[in-house]
Amino acid sequence: MGSNSFGTIFRITTWGESHGKAMGVVIDGCPAGLHLHEDEINRELALRAPGGSPYTSPRKEADLAEIYSGLFEGKTTGAPLSIIIKNQDSDSAPYHALKETLRPGHANFTYLEKYGLFDYRGGGRASARETVCRVAAGAVAKKLLAHFRITLSARIGDTLKEAALEAKEAHDSIGGIVELTTSDLPTGLGDPIYEKLSANLAKAIFSIPAVKGFEIGSGFASASMRGSAHNDPFTQVDGKIRTKTNHAGGILGGITTGMPLVLRVAFKPASSIKQEQESVTVNGEKTTLKFSEKARHDPCVAIRAVPVVEAMCALVLADHLLMNRLSKL
Amino acid sequence: MGSNSFGTIFRITTWGESHGKAMGVVIDGCPAGLHLHEDEINRELALRAPGGSPYTSPRKEADLAEIYSGLFEGKTTGAPLSIIIKNQDSDSAPYHALKETLRPGHANFTYLEKYGLFDYRGGGRASARETVCRVAAGAVAKKLLAHFRITLSARIGDTLKEAALEAKEAHDSIGGIVELTTSDLPTGLGDPIYEKLSANLAKAIFSIPAVKGFEIGSGFASASMRGSAHNDPFTQVDGKIRTKTNHAGGILGGITTGMPLVLRVAFKPASSIKQEQESVTVNGEKTTLKFSEKARHDPCVAIRAVPVVEAMCALVLADHLLMNRLSKL
């Protein structure tokens, strides 16, 4: 169990609420001997930071990760890495007014139904603030991947930024698509049947707030393709077996082919918008909801999600890289 | 670990190869007291059976499930249910000719890379034959859902059957999309953060062979929508809180809203086609691959996957239905 943990061997557990004291992540299962420095984590956090561009929320928070355990003389020891990021700049007052109102597109209704109570300040545990822990843990996973010469990179299309600015002016928000590709991967990553690399990537991505769709390689387009066009012919390149095309997106039968991984993620538009919206209270009475002009919200969560998508994929790859040590005698 | 297991509380473990003696599934964590009969499983297996229509593979196999344990006087006892389905009608000869050839779009290359050896007969463990176990286990999960008045139903579009026939005539295959919807769900199913209902559905679906894409509710379309249009306004209907629209597809923050679950799955075209294809041998030498005219392959895996999509969703829902007993004091 443990709904706040992710991964099997390289396993993270996150904690913290948006307006609590801090956010944190414990990484268990990182092999001993990995060189690591707090700065490497903080560089990744800076990429996720809000306030850096007109496309994202103006909340200013110097996210600084501190490693509390698991490191000795600059290397991981095999003991759990505890990384803590303090919360700052959180004014809970605007949320008090909304504590009785169900927010359309938001999780406060479902959390209340599940738990009977909800830390409504800033979205509490349901806030996208939690993703800071994923990026911090992903930075460690990337170090492990780099050690094995694997790199990955996510991006959005150029027109998305324009659409985000337009939406912002209209006091609205917009969805978006993030695409991720990797360098050539080692073959053999991913397990058969229920622990397919593709299945674990799908879970990792759908655990990110606001994700509504996920595809690998040819994805939804493959539904209208024929096998003769879709099958990637095998060939030999520089003594290695490769495929001529990569409709598979780097995975066959749940296991890596050695080709780059290619995937796409659809994000819905942010649910928090500065327009008046119909809703009901927790007791079912009609009401309207409107955020103040000063409220800080991202017009497009997809833009800020780019490093989160990278982090989640890095976590899955790190996990399967270790898992793959177990397949043969 | 356990790459052949799925689920946390209602947990299945499957075993068996396409051309081995039998396929089997062990279900652990089914509550005691559920009425169950082998016939209920066999009715579901009949829906999955090949040979029933021109759109699917002509392999004829009377899939009969036998319950070996966990049942006493017609009810589950809390002990593991072991369900076994014998394999019949398997001629391994055609596969011997292919044992040295990498099959485009197929898993034999990746399994060989991972394990160093491969039971190539009929696709071995990588065969879609394994899904018979999922459908058998899904039948038990559906019984549990029915006990709590939850139903689900998957389907393909009408034009897909035509496209499949055309592809078959052209000795080719075609992809397709399966859509699943449910009755209204209880609120509160799904856990936050990494065990979101959506994340576990994504994993469940991407563990099915040939899946390339998955979306919930508005899915990929949400990427070009604005928040003001996408947000589902809350309202009260018959004393219950509901949303007027259902772009969310029944899930907010990973937890059910009480509205129907809606999801879509993209399947690639089947990789086995009766055309000559370029490939290489396991040693990297150029070769070509052609299945005999008599080979039995589905022109469209999406059609036969309909009950598998249902089964996997039923398993996830049954699991979260039990998990939800743990959320409050």
Place this chain on the structure above:
Amino acid sequence: MGSNSFGTIFRITTWGESHGKAMGVVIDGCPAGLHLHEDEINRELALRAPGGSPYTSPRKEADLAEIYSGLFEGKTTGAPLSIIIKNQDSDSAPYHALKETLRPGHANFTYLEKYGLFDYRGGGRASARETVCRVAAGAVAKKLLAHFRITLSARIGDTLKEAALEAKEAHDSIGGIVELTTSDLPTGLGDPIYEKLSANLAKAIFSIPAVKGFEIGSGFASASMRGSAHNDPFTQVDGKIRTKTNHAGGILGGITTGMPLVLRVAFKPASSIKQEQESVTVNGEKTTLKFSEKARHDPCVAIRAVPVVEAMCALVLADHLLMNRLSKL
């Protein structure tokens, strides 16, 4: 979850009731490439077989294991091994008379409390018959250990057999102690904190029916020892670091020292005896309980438990042997 599974990487799931059709075990996580033959499993089962000596129950059952999956051309493939042992020679009639009576020292009361119903025939799922699956799986684990040159051996004291015969004559039963030692082990097996080798051995052993005590190395005797006598001095032997004594029993801080593992297990006397016993019915009414003269029960479960203790330890060692591949970069 999965209360019928054991192990993390080398993971077994067992199913079956004493008087059901068969007993079975699925082994997931056995590395590919291990030579294995059904006969190797059946040799281990023969050691566990009842009826072979006056000290044990006369129930005659030719336990024959059949491997249903996971093996190809004499080697494991990385796919799950499904092993099935048919049940024979089971007459459920004597148990019908007892279905309303709580049996002292037996699990029928607690199962009824937990599940609300109980397959009382032969003890159902609670029967020691389940251990046949452990021995079968243990045989595979031993093959893996043998591949890495590890052997283990369990035994009882000589006087126990005499005591068992005396108890049998008195229509009674007797407890006993089983001791297990291994060859020198590789260093580094066992994880820190909660996955100590010692902790997992303790769990493995206490999962065997009728176990009441477990100790490693100096065990309970260490409670009255002083540190100066208990500490095992390190020394160098043939270029390897060893300890002069082995009060630790082969484990320090939960991780193997390279010395032999030494442990002892206390079994209670069998609860089924041929004397009249006081009890109550499931409704709490006073009653007495007496097994017929013909009933087949072991006077001393410790004697038959010897191969079960070996099997459980082999499973734990196999698991940690694989787990240890994950500790370093």
Place this chain on the structure above:
Amino acid sequence: MGSNSFGTIFRITTWGESHGKAMGVVIDGCPAGLHLHEDEINRELALRAPGGSPYTSPRKEADLAEIYSGLFEGKTTGAPLSIIIKNQDSDSAPYHALKETLRPGHANFTYLEKYGLFDYRGGGRASARETVCRVAAGAVAKKLLAHFRITLSARIGDTLKEAALEAKEAHDSIGGIVELTTSDLPTGLGDPIYEKLSANLAKAIFSIPAVKGFEIGSGFASASMRGSAHNDPFTQVDGKIRTKTNHAGGILGGITTGMPLVLRVAFKPASSIKQEQESVTVNGEKTTLKFSEKARHDPCVAIRAVPVVEAMCALVLADHLLMNRLSKL
């Protein structure tokens, strides 16, 4: 996986080294709605604190737990509880001198073998300092147990304190036995086969540093008892089914009978003593080892382990209390 986690539903993950910045524990799976205050945790930590008596180590450290997440308006929210205890008063200098020396009875050899490096300061991750996290988490588990009217209490024998003082004067250490009993428990706690309550207690207890033996109810004494004396007759008391005696120690077939749980734990003498000891260096060269007169070590770890034994048992009981919600329809 996750060797620093314990429990299935009520699941803890601990982190921190003896001489690092802090120790911490994340509790995932505590139901929402439990009243909790930091003071309740700190009261338990005070019982574990060193320096409070002549029998224990004089290290003075005000262990103050701070709850960083998971609490809102005095109640748990269902989100993970993160509890952090700062480290103070740690002088690593004495350990530098020992960094090349293998310490008899201590884990530095095995950690070095496993990980290739070791944070030797104060025992690093292998230090009993980690148990502060168990006691903090155990305090939360006890609150949950109290909500269901379950209490537990551990103790040592009176003569152990005298023996500890004598050993201390002799610059030596002594082992000891801790016994734990509970109030009457609800019936039905514990799962069959591999998740027996007894098996999980055995694992919990053997995960505590320095434990060498564990027994439940009649324990090792049962090995020389006869069934007619050992079987606990069922009877009815105040409308409840109970047993007249409790050799079972509260558990039959791995599941609670409703009688009090009774268990005993054997601790070895502390390995750190102020006498000169033979050893070898990490390179296998002969050396001797002697702690300074000022070094702070417990002469008897069993005495300080009392609240740790309580905490681990509370964690297991809390876990099974929740798990038991899943057994029936």
